[in-house]
Each structure stands twice: as C-alpha cells, then as structure tokens.
Amino acid sequence: MTQQQESQSPFDPAGMFKDFRDAGMDAWAKTMVQLVNTEAYAEATGAMLNAWLTGSGPFRQTVESSLSHVLSNLNLPTRDEITQLAQRLTHIEMRLDDIDAKIDDALRASPRTARSITPPAKKKK
Amino acid sequence: MADSQNPQADVPSFTDVCDEWHKSLEKMQKFNELLTTNAQIAQTSKQLIWTLNKARLFRYVPVKPEKELHKIPLLLVFAIMNRPHVLDLRPGHSYVEYMLQHGYDVYLMDWGIPGPEDRDLKFEDYALEYLPRAIRKLKTVAEREQFSMLGWCLGALISTIYACLRPDDGLKNLVLLTAPLDFSDKSAGGFSRWASNPEFNADLVVDKLGNVPGEMIDTGAKMLKPVENFIGTYVNLWDNIDNSRFIQGWHAMNTWVRDIIPMAGAAYQQLINDFYKENRLIENSLVVGGEQVKLCNLKASVLNVIAEADHITPPCQSERVMDQLGSQDKEVFRVRGGHIGIMAGSGAEKNTWPHIEKWLADRSD
Numbered sequence: 001m002t003q004q005q006e007s008q009s010p011f012d013p014a015g016m017f018k019d020f021r022d023a024g025m026d027a028w029a030k031t032m033v034q035l036v037n038t039e040a041y042a043e044a045t046g047a048m049l050n051a052w053l054t055g056s057g058p059f060r061q062t063v064e065s066s067l068s069h070v071l072s073n074l075n076l077p078t079r080d081e082i083t084q085l086a087q088r089l090t091h092i093e094m095r096l097d098d099i100d101a102k103i104d105d106a107l108r109a110s111p112r113t114a115r116s117i118t119p120p121a122k123k124k125k
Numbered sequence: 126m127a128d129s130q131n132p133q134a135d136v137p138s139f140t141d142v143c144d145e146w147h148k149s150l151e152k153m154q155k156f157n158e159l160l161t162t163n164a165q166i167a168q169t170s171k172q173l174i175w176t177l178n179k180a181r182l183f184r185y186v187p188v189k190p191e192k193e194l195h196k197i198p199l200l201l202v203f204a205i206m207n208r209p210h211v212l213d214l215r216p217g218h219s220y221v222e223y224m225l226q227h228g229y230d231v232y233l234m235d236w237g238i239p240g241p242e243d244r245d246l247k248f249e250d251y252a253l254e255y256l257p258r259a260i261r262k263l264k265t266v267a268e269r270e271q272f273s274m275l276g277w278c279l280g281a282l283i284s285t286i287y288a289c290l291r292p293d294d295g296l297k298n299l300v301l302l303t304a305p306l307d308f309s310d311k312s313a314g315g316f317s318r319w320a321s322n323p324e325f326n327a328d329l330v331v332d333k334l335g336n337v338p339g340e341m342i343d344t345g346a347k348m349l350k351p352v353e354n355f356i357g358t359y360v361n362l363w364d365n366i367d368n369s370r371f372i373q374g375w376h377a378m379n380t381w382v383r384d385i386i387p388m389a390g391a392a393y394q395q396l397i398n399d400f401y402k403e404n405r406l407i408e409n410s411l412v413v414g415g416e417q418v419k420l421c422n423l424k425a426s427v428l429n430v431i432a433e434a435d436h437i438t439p440p441c442q443s444e445r446v447m448d449q450l451g452s453q454d455k456e457v458f459r460v461r462g463g464h465i466g467i468m469a470g471s472g473a474e475k476n477t478w479p480h481i482e483k484w485l486a487d488r489s490d
Contacts, residue, residue, distance in 0.1 A: 025352065025356075025357065025360075028352050029350065029351075029352035029353055033349075033350060033351075033352075036348055036349065036351065037318055038318075039318070041319075042318050042319045042322040042325070043322055043324045045319060045324075046319070046322050046323075046324025046326070049325070049326075049330070050324065050326055053329050053330060053333040053334070054329070054333075056333075060333070082242075083241050083242040084242075086240065087242050090177070090178040093176075093177050093178060094177065094254070094258075097177055097258050100262075101258075104265045108265070
C-alpha cells in the first residue's frame with residue numbers, strides 16, 4: 001500500500017478513484033451484483049418500467065395523433081403510411097428472392113442455359 | 126534516509142508540478158477522445174451477396190487459394206440486438222480473419238437495424254424466412270450443398286430453431302456459442318430473474334414502444350454488473366492509457382459496445398414470454414411458423430461452447446440442452462471467460478478460436 005502511495009502521482013485526477021477502487025471496488029461490485037439479482041430489485045424495476053410506460057403513454061399518444069393530423073393536412077405521409085409502404089416493399093423483395101431462387105435452380109439444372117445467357121465477350125476491333 | 130534528512134527533496138518544484146499537470150491534461154484529452162470516437166472495426170474485405178429488407182449476407186474474400194479451402198463453407202449468425210462486427214473486431218484480432226487464414230469460406234449474416242416497420246418480426250421470420258433464403262444464396266455462391274453454421278447468443282437460438290425445423294437443408298455442423306436455450310432455472314442470472322418476474326410486462330413494453338430501444342437493452346445488460354460496466358471499465362482505461370496495445374483493444378470493443386440498435390418488438394415479446402417465462406423450447410411446446418420445434422429433430426454435429434463466467438447466458442441455460450438434441454456427434458466445450466470475452470477477449474485466439482477451428486476442420490472436408 002505504501003509503495004502504491006509512493007508510485008501514485010499526487011496530481012493524478014483519477015487518483016482518488018484508484019484509491020477507492022483498491023480499497024473496496026471488488027466488494028462493492030459483488031454487493032451490487034447481489035442486489036440486482038434479488039427478487040425485490042426485479043419487482044421494483046418491473047414496477048418502475050410499468051409506471052413509466054403507462055404514465056408516458058397518453059403524452060406519446062397525443063403527440064403522435066397531433067403529428068399525424070398535421071402531416072395529413074400538409075398532404076404528407078404519416079409514419080404509419082410509410083411503415084406500411086416499407087412492409088409492402090419487403091414483401092416484394094421476398095417475391096423477387098423467390099424468382100432469384102428459381103433462376104438459380106434453373107441455371108444449376110441446365111449448365112448450357114447458363115452459358116447461353118452469359119454475355120459474350122466483346123470482339124476487339 | 127537521505128530524503129528524511131533533507132525535507133526539501135520531497136517538495137516538487139514548480140516545473141515538476143506543471144509537467145504533471147500537462148501529462149494529466151494529455152491523458153484526459155486522450156481519454157475523452159477514446160470515449161467519443163470510433164475505432165476502425167470490421168475491416169476484413171467482404172462482398173455483399175444477398176439482401177432482404179435490412180438483412181444482408183456477406184462473403185468474406187478468401188485469403189487461401191480455392192484448392193486449399195475447406196469444402197464446407199461457414200456461416201456466422203450473430204444476435205439480433207447487436208451489430209455482428211464483434212466477430213471481425215480489428216485487424217490482428219478478428220475471428221473472421223483467423224478462420225479465413227485457416228482456409229474457410231466464411232459468410233456473415235447481418236440482420237441489420239430494425240426500423241418501425243419491423244416491429245412485427247418474430248423468431249419465426251428470422252429462422253424460417255430470412256435465414257433459409259440467405260442459406261440458399263450461400264449454397265448457390267459456394268456451389269456446395271452442405272454448410273456449417275456458428276450462432277452466437279440469440280443467433281445461436283435462431284440457428285437452433287432453424288436446425289430443428291430444417292434438418293435436411295444441408296446443415297452439417299452447428300457451433301453454438303453462449304446459447305440461451307434452457308430457462309428452467311429462473312434464479313440463474315439477472316435477466317432470467319427480471320424477465321420471469323410477474324411485474325415485468327413485455328407486452329406493455331412493445332405495445333407502448335414498438336421496437337425495444339437499444340438504450341434499454343444496453344442499460345439492462347450493463348445493470349447485470351453495474352460497477353464493472355459503469356465505473357470499472359473507465360478506471361481500467363485510465364490506468365492503462367499509456368499502454369497502446371490495451372488502448373487498441375479497448376477502443377475497438379468500446380466502438381462495438383456503443384453501436385447499440387433496437388430489437389424488433391415482436392421478437393422481444395417472444396423472447397421474454399415464450400423463452401424466459403415459459404421455457405417453451407426445452408418443454409417442446411414451442412411452435413414457430415405453425416411448426417413445433419423439437420430438439421430431437423436436430424441432426425447436425427453440435428459443438429456447444431459455454432462461457433463459465435457468463436452473466437448474460439449463465440452456463441445452465443446452455444448445457445442441459447445437450448441431452449435432448451437428436452445429434453449423434455455432440456460436444457460441450459467450456460471456456461473460462463464471459464459472454465463476449467470468450468470470442469473477443471485477449472485469450473480467445475489461444476483458447477476458443479483454435480478449439481472451434483479444430484472441431485470444424487475435422488468435419489469440413
């Protein structure tokens with residue numbers, strides 16, 4: 001300990017933290033791990049989360065509905081409409097992927113077809 | 126002795142004080158820079174070969190000639206609530222790089238960052254829509270009918286569901302890394318205890334928030350070891366700020382940790398309700414996409430890698446599943462270390478990576 005004090009710079013801003021850590025950080029860490037692993041902590045966290053979600057819900061809903069109203073009046077798409085559009089795009093992508101799979105299967109089944117659709121190399125003039 | 130006779134020798138000169146302050150300021154500047162900037166991670170060359178919605182499949186450019194490559198390609202599947210860059214952390218310390226150097230044809234499934242339109246994505250979408258499509262493309266590109274898959278964390282859960290439901294799809298080898306599969310012990314680990322508490326209402330979270338914000342997941346993970354994650358890591362950085370090797374690793378890891386993403390709401394709901402609360406996979410009552418998931422249907426060879434000091438997926442969540450798997454060839458490999466440390470820590474290159482590589486090499490030709 002004396003050696004540590006001697007080697008430690010008195011001007012190191014983190015020196016205080018180092019001393020604190022050396023003295024009891026491990027014990028503190030273990031205590032905290034034990035604390036967060038209790039039923040009481042789990043129950044308190046769950047209750048706090050529920051309270052926050054329920055309490056902030058009406059505010060969030062009000063903001064979202066007024067924003068949707070404003071966007072509709074401005075002839076702009078709302079978040080829900082863009083979300084629906086994105087979902088439709090994903091479905092189209094899936095259909096394209098199905099087609100891609102069929103093309104791959106066809107090419108594998110018939111190597112001659114694969115050769116015929118490969119673009120010919122350009123002739124040098 | 127000399128100093129005690131001459132008390133003035135202990136008093137630093139004004140120049141010494143200024144030097145110390147200057148050094149401290151430089152350290153603080155460096156500390157601040159490391160906390161607020163991003164390191165260059167995920168640098169290994171790769172090609173995009175398939176996309177669907179936000180998901181992307183990459184093929185890493187092989188570094189060995191084709192004739193020296195193992196015949197069975199390897200697909201890496203990471204969790205859905207973090208970026209997969211931790212598998213290719215930094216040049217010189219990258220699992221992807223290691224496997225490429227050992228002659229594997231490596232592919233990476235990147236699930237992408239879910240947007241509000243993805244709030245209804247469930248495990249069945251990941252395991253039965255996205256993954257099979259990506260695997261089809263992998264097999265076409267690699268010109269192979271068989272493949273190996275490495276799933277990590279929730280990636281291992283998705284891989285297991287896929288392997289059980291599509292046992293004849295060509296999956297030869299399955300490596301499960303810190304796989305959360307068995308939630309029968311509700312007191313094992315903080316997540317299990319919190320999620321199984323009746324007060325914790327995942328339905329309400331998803332109903333109010335849609336996708337679960339990355340900050341919420343990140344805080345939850347950090348609260349499992351609050352002192353280490355909120356204080357210890359920064360004190361450790363300060364102590365080692367002059368150690369360039371340590372700094373490189375810390376900066377890369379912090380860059381990955383800071384890159385938090387949301388989790389699709391429906392998948393989160395399913396994770397908490399079907400897995401953490403009701404333990405449906407082990408109870409054989411999990412129905413995914415209308416199909417019952419039976420662990421006895423899994424036929425691929427399995428290497429189950431368990432981190433002994435894992436506080437996110439405690440060992441008991443991974444080990445008991447082995448008896449129920451239908452595989453004839455299965456092995457459990459226990460590694461000292463934590464959830465991420467076993468693959469990205471400084472010891473990974475000596476312990477975890479060689480073992481996985483050797484296990485795969487014996488089954489990849």
